[in-house]
Amino acid sequence: FQSPANPFVSDSSNSLFVDIESLQRQIDELSTFSDTPAPTVTRILFSDKDVLARKYIKSIMCQLGLSVREDAVGNIFARWEGYEAELPAVATGSHIDAIPYSGKYDGVVGVLGALEAISVLKRSGFQPKRSLEVILFTSEEPTRFGISCLGSRLLVGSEQLSEGLKEAVDGQNTSFLDAARSAGYAEDQEDNLFSSVFLKKGHYFAFLELHIEQGPILEEEGVSIGIVTAIAAPASIKVDFEGGGGHAGAVLMPARNDAGLAAAELALAVERHVLASGSVDSVGTIGILELHPGAVNSIPSKSHLEIDTRDIDEERRNKIVSGIHQSAVEIAERRRVKLSSFKIVNQDPPASSDELVINAMEMVSQKLNLTHKLMISRAYHDSLFMARISRMGMIFIPCFKGFSHKPEEYASPVDIANGVKVLALTLAKLSLE
Amino acid sequence: FQSPANPFVSDSSNSLFVDIESLQRQIDELSTFSDTPAPTVTRILFSDKDVLARKYIKSIMCQLGLSVREDAVGNIFARWEGYEAELPAVATGSHIDAIPYSGKYDGVVGVLGALEAISVLKRSGFQPKRSLEVILFTSEEPTRFGISCLGSRLLVGSEQLSEGLKEAVDGQNTSFLDAARSAGYAEDQEDNLFSSVFLKKGHYFAFLELHIEQGPILEEEGVSIGIVTAIAAPASIKVDFEGGGGHAGAVLMPARNDAGLAAAELALAVERHVLASGSVDSVGTIGILELHPGAVNSIPSKSHLEIDTRDIDEERRNKIVSGIHQSAVEIAERRRVKLSSFKIVNQDPPASSDELVINAMEMVSQKLNLTHKLMISRAYHDSLFMARISRMGMIFIPCFKGFSHKPEEYASPVDIANGVKVLALTLAKLSLE
Ligand SMILES: [Mn+2]
Ligand SMILES: [Mn+2]
Ligand SMILES: [Mn+2]
Ligand SMILES: [Mn+2]
Incomplete structure (x- = not known):
């Protein structure tokens, strides 16, 4: 030297x-x-x-x-x-x-x-x-x-x-x-x-x-x-839900399949899965959540989320990704909306x-x-x-x-x-x- | 005639x-x-x-x-x-x-x-x-x-x-x-x-x-x-939350005050208050939910919701509006975000x-x-x-x-x-x- x-x-x-x-x-x-x-x-x-x-x-x-x-x-x-x-x-x-x-x-x-x-x-x-x-x-x-x-x-x-x-x-x-x-x-x-x-x-x-x-x-x-x-190690995921949409006054609650509420539930589920890992090193974020058509008097017929989750432990992070996927499927089924896309954009070591x-x-x-x-x-x-x-x-x-x-x-x-x-x-x- | x-x-x-x-x-x-x-x-x-x-x-x-x-x-x-x-x-x-x-x-x-x-x-x-x-x-x-x-x-x-x-x-x-x-x-x-x-x-x-x-x-x-x-009778409400924002990888979960998750919670609370009215005539919709800055790797520092709720019974609808307000206050407090605006745009008879x-x-x-x-x-x-x-x-x-x-x-x-x-x-x- x-x-x-x-x-x-x-x-x-x-x-x-x-x-x-x-x-x-x-x-x-x-x-x-x-x-x-x-x-x-x-x-x-x-x-x-x-x-x-x-x-x-x-x-x-x-x-x-x-x-x-x-x-x-x-x-x-x-x-x-x-x-x-x-x-x-x-x-x-x-x-x-x-x-x-x-x-x-x-x-x-x-x-x-x-x-x-x-x-x-x-x-x-x-x-x-x-x-x-x-x-x-x-x-x-x-x-x-x-x-x-x-x-x-x-x-x-x-x-x-x-x-x-x-x-x-x-x-x-x-x-x-x-x-x-x-x-x-x-x-x-x-x-x-x-x-x-x-x-x-x-x-x-x-x-x-x-x-x-x-x-x-x-x-x-x-x-x-x-x-x-x-x-x-970061992973990022794009999710799309599709529901029936319709008029915010005319469609009664039991008849709805609101893609926006499915997105809201999934956002909170991401947080839950991350906290459940038990490690402070696990993080998860919903930085993008978009509703379509995006009018105050229209039930969202589509929603789009982008999720970022990271961990220093790859296996633990992959478990969070699976958990998020399970929640997306479960929410779609329960709310009668379609999980039209669940795409893992990257999942790097x-x-x-x-x-x-x-x-x-x-x-x-x-x-x-x-x-x-x-x-x-x-x-x-x-x-x-x-x-x-x-x-x-x-x-x-x-x-x-x-x-x-x-x-x-x-x-x-x-x-x-x-x-x-x-x-x-x-x-x-x-x-x- | x-x-x-x-x-x-x-x-x-x-x-x-x-x-x-x-x-x-x-x-x-x-x-x-x-x-x-x-x-x-x-x-x-x-x-x-x-x-x-x-x-x-x-x-x-x-x-x-x-x-x-x-x-x-x-x-x-x-x-x-x-x-x-x-x-x-x-x-x-x-x-x-x-x-x-x-x-x-x-x-x-x-x-x-x-x-x-x-x-x-x-x-x-x-x-x-x-x-x-x-x-x-x-x-x-x-x-x-x-x-x-x-x-x-x-x-x-x-x-x-x-x-x-x-x-x-x-x-x-x-x-x-x-x-x-x-x-x-x-x-x-x-x-x-x-x-x-x-x-x-x-x-x-x-x-x-x-x-x-x-x-x-x-x-x-x-x-x-x-x-x-x-x-x-329709009522419409605009809500804004403000949190700390920050990097989706670097800010650990306990340090976050995520304005987006506050919005997701409030969206689900609107649905809960409407269903709790017990009447099929009560409806509530979140047609607009926006996150700022809206990047996949950024914790939302601001969120904006627009809520529409209606009923044929004015008093029952007003009770839903109060319920939504209480939830917004409670969520902001629990998540340590600021409820920077809760504006009832109209509340017509x-x-x-x-x-x-x-x-x-x-x-x-x-x-x-x-x-x-x-x-x-x-x-x-x-x-x-x-x-x-x-x-x-x-x-x-x-x-x-x-x-x-x-x-x-x-x-x-x-x-x-x-x-x-x-x-x-x-x-x-x-x-x-
Ligand atoms: Mn119209
Ligand atoms: Mn019209
Ligand atoms: Mn950067
Ligand atoms: Mn950089």
Whole structure:
């Protein structure tokens, strides 16, 4: 680790200069590319604002002297060539898409922070042995096409997704292909359009992601750095009920089969199944519940729910998914509505961080005199998928009250700078492995 | 009743010629003015399609030689001057707005059917003594501004509505004034803009409305004509909950205060309170339930419900409304969410039909050899409000399985023709009173 060729790594780690003012300015500026007013941020995949935000990121990449590549789904790669460029590179990155009415730190800290880490290393005179890459992943959030971690999921070789994307449409019936093309991607007409994105196992030596914790633990315990050992396993489900509908005045209660009340019951059943697991690590959420036709004087004839459930224990989470399915069937039967669809959109296994990477992050944190702890990530990240083709590790920093996915989301400049320092030194260390 | 001046009324009632083919063609043509594809109909107040549909109705009114007047909120009046024109007129009418994804008969039968009734009377050589008027009411449905029977409610002198309309906005934050102006109404800048719509008690001698039953009774019992004796009393409520929101993975269950689950619980509580009334005449519906921000991986931080509850017994219905309020308070407290709004939008008293009008409708039905029965209207209608300033009566015709507010809504040409005959003869009879 103490390489004579890199005095920076051995000597100056305590005087590392993170230009936090510039980084904060970039975070603030990026947040203005939003479809909803500040302090909320809404940046949906391939929207005009997303395209502008991508341009902004690419301009920073270019200013840093990195070579920029984009793939067919819009993953963006910025490379700093190492002096042993034939070795698998060390990569880091995150996402900049933002769910409706959310905040400005989720994902963004791991993209702009990674570019600042490269900047730090460049200013210090460091020369990488393995190349370093910063990745901006397409659509970590499932907002537009219902597919979470779309870019990283495809990158690590999902054949199913590669095929599925050709037919995928959003809520306005715009195809993924048209949306991607309008943003300047997916322009080739070839058969392997999306499988061209796949990267082989071993393509990267290691992948790191810097991210706000999105939970309250680091802040509550006054710890600066969270070193993630595992990422919880998410499953998401779409459910549709169909009933008879009708006039809210004229159809008497015994004659009703109300698809909306079936949805309300299922929402509460999800909560019940999650609580019945007995573990605080089980969570379940109904973030989307829509009624059709959606008129005050009309009995809902259709309802649509989207359910998210996660656990660090895959088996326990799968048991919750089965429980939800049983409830949906039972509710439909009892209320005489049709369970017209129960679709498990994804049911991913959890991922573990790599020992080598964990050790490097721990060593760097100690060196920097930053308090740190090993912890679990309850939110999923692109790292969940990158772990399938590469060593993986994540760096968490504290965030205000653990808030995320809402405008109150906040991480302090000091905490962000600490995260960038740990990322920079870990990148440097792994680059020399 | 057997006026020598009107041989038609006495002699030819069995050979009354309703041009049902033309009427059916008009009903079909009107249904094409829709924002959603056939067989669904969506015609929202002051939308482009509503404006086109109004033009279509006015052209028929003109072709019949009626004089057309429009008031500041877009109620349309077509008058056939009687030979004692100074007497209060006899009026009939209904609405042509259609809730999203509904059918083509609700309201429409009472507007186009009324114009065909006038046509029938004109063809027969009948001369009215009291003038006859056909009214198209603005926005019977509450779809756009959340106000049911907007046109008739204002017509009968609601000061509260007259003031409220100046501030009213729709879901897209378009003001009622702007919407009305874009449709060619509300153009005066005067203080009494909306109170100019008010009509005094006694302005009309009687008001009649022809409407599909929107319930299954007439069809099931094989009865041709329903004579409405009373209209059930509707109340509608808007409820908002606010919770903490947050990330669907990171916020553990004990730390949540989920506004969406509060809404789901309240929806089920509405059903419970309605069933607890013990009467089949109590109904309650949650037609609108919206979650914010509406992302699969975000805990709902806000929820909005719109509740409709009705009964033929006002006191019993009011008890249900109180029960719903108690539940909303209790749920908010238990789930640690804020009940940020509980607004009773309207809580109208029921209305009774007038004896004179009921008797006239019964006599006419007998004369026409049409089976008929006295019944209650569980749906509300503009008649509910017209009853405040005029004698009122309603004619129901059978509809397929009682379906309404959905595309399967259907009334047969024979049943429509029967309704038009009863309406025509009742108008003629009351005109001569
Ligand atoms: Mn996120
Ligand atoms: Mn994220
Ligand atoms: Mn209606
Ligand atoms: Mn109606």
